[in-house]
Amino acid sequence: MRAVAVTRYGAPEVLDVVELPVPTPGPGCLRIKTYAAAVNPADVMLRLGQLDPYLGALEGPYVPGMEVSGLVDEAPAESGFTRGDPVMAFVDPFTPHGGAQAEYVVVPLAHVVAVPDGLDLVAAAGLPMNALTAHQCLALLDLPAGATLAVTGATGALGGFTAQLAHHRGLTVIAAGDDADHDLLRALGVDVVVPRSGGIEAYRRAVPGGVDALVDAAVLGGAALGAVRDGGQMVRCRPAEPATERDITVHTASVLEYGPRREALGELAALAGAGHLTPRTAAVLDPADAWRAHRDLEKGGLRGRQLITFTTDGK
Incomplete structure (x- = not known):
C-alpha cells in the first residue's frame, strides 16, 4: 500500500x-x-x-x-x-x-x-483529532453555561471547533480576528469579536475583569494569561514549561492521554451530523x-x- x-x-x-x-x-x-x-x-x-x-x-x-x-x-x-x-x-x-x-x-x-x-x-x-482536543479542553475547564471563554486562534481548526462546541454548551465566546474574519467567527458561534491587531489587551477591553477561562489554540503561551481574570483558568494546547500568575489554573490538553475517546467521538460525530460542528x-x-x-x-x-x-x- x-x-x-x-x-x-x-x-x-x-x-x-x-x-x-x-x-x-x-x-x-x-x-x-x-x-x-x-x-x-x-x-x-x-x-x-x-x-x-x-x-x-x-x-x-x-x-x-x-x-x-x-x-x-x-x-x-x-x-x-x-x-x-x-x-x-x-x-x-x-x-x-x-x-x-x-x-x-x-x-x-x-x-x-x-x-x-x-x-x-x-x-x-x-x-476527529482537533474536535477531540476541543472536547478535552472544555472537559478540563468544566465551565458552567454563561461563563466567558476566550479562544485564541479561533479561525483555525482547533480554535474553530472549540468555539463551536463552547457555543453549543451555552458559553459566551470571545475571539480575535481581522475584519475579513468576522463573518466566519460569527458563524462559528463567537459572541464577541475583538481586533487581532489589539493583541491580548483587546480581550481585556471587551471583558475588563478578564475572562473566566481561555483556550490557547494559537499557542501564544504565557502572554495569553493577561486575558484571564484572577483565579480563572487557561488550557495550553502544546507541552510547555508551566507558567501562571494571579492564581490562574493552567491545564495542558493532550489528546493522546484523553480517555473517553469513543464516547467523545460519538458525541462529536452526532453534533457534526446535526450541523453544530462544521x-x-x-x-x-x-x-x-x-x-x-x-x-x-x-x-x-x-x-x-x-x-x-x-x-x-x-x-
Whole structure:
C-alpha cells in the first residue's frame, strides 16, 4: 500500500510516498480503507524530529497523521461494524501500526465511530483529532453555561471547533480576528469579536475583569494569561514549561492521554451530523503533494484542514 512517510528529518521536501505492507488488525482493532487523512501540526513536528521521545523503539519510516476517514475493510464481528461502513477515527501515529496517511489504517475499536448521514466522507477526516482536543479542553475547564471563554486562534481548526462546541454548551465566546474574519467567527458561534491587531489587551477591553477561562489554540503561551481574570483558568494546547500568575489554573490538553475517546467521538460525530460542528476543508491533495500541505501549514493563516486523499472512485 502507499503511505506518506518521514524517512529522514528536514524540510517539507523530505516527505516520501513509500510502499508498505497492508497492516493486519489484531484483537480489538479494525482496518480502514482510507478516503482521507488530515495534516496536523504534529505531523510537522514529527518531520522536524521534535517528537523522538514519542517514537520510542519504533523503526522508520514513520507514517504521520492522527485522523482518518474511510470505509471499514476488516472488523471483528463483535465490533458492530461491517465491511463498507463509513467511519472516521482518531489515529495514534506513535504505535507500530503508524499514522493515518496510508491507504489502509489499523486502529483500536475505541477510536472509531460511524460517519453520520449528511457529513461528507472525505471532509470527515478533518474532525476527529482537533474536535477531540476541543472536547478535552472544555472537559478540563468544566465551565458552567454563561461563563466567558476566550479562544485564541479561533479561525483555525482547533480554535474553530472549540468555539463551536463552547457555543453549543451555552458559553459566551470571545475571539480575535481581522475584519475579513468576522463573518466566519460569527458563524462559528463567537459572541464577541475583538481586533487581532489589539493583541491580548483587546480581550481585556471587551471583558475588563478578564475572562473566566481561555483556550490557547494559537499557542501564544504565557502572554495569553493577561486575558484571564484572577483565579480563572487557561488550557495550553502544546507541552510547555508551566507558567501562571494571579492564581490562574493552567491545564495542558493532550489528546493522546484523553480517555473517553469513543464516547467523545460519538458525541462529536452526532453534533457534526446535526450541523453544530462544521469541518472546513482548505485543500484536498494527493499523497505526493503532502509536502505542500506541510509548507502551507508552516506559513500559517489556513482557514480549513488540508486533507490527503487516497480514494480514486470520485467520492
